[in-house]
Amino acid sequence: MGRCMKTTIDLPDHLLIAAKKRAAETRSTLRELVTRGLRREMHEPRRPRRRPIRWISVPLGLPPKLDLSSREKMWEWFESER
Helix, strand or coil: CCCCCCCCCCCCHHHHHHHHHHHHHCCCCHHHHHHHHHHHHHHCCCCCCCCCCCCCCCCCCCCCCCCCCCHHHHHHHHHHCC
């Protein structure tokens, strides 16, 4: 395995308990479970992030011409307002 470095990680209790259970179920150690997870995270290509939601709020309700009947119509309106 090569050289190892010790470190401390603060985890939520429920996550640590679930990780210890998974390690026991797979007959591996917590160290092996964390190492596999970190390797997977570091080697898999990153997924593109979703565009943030643009919330629309106006004092008198929905803007005129905004059609909420379909996503396509909403996106057309968003694009036209840019």
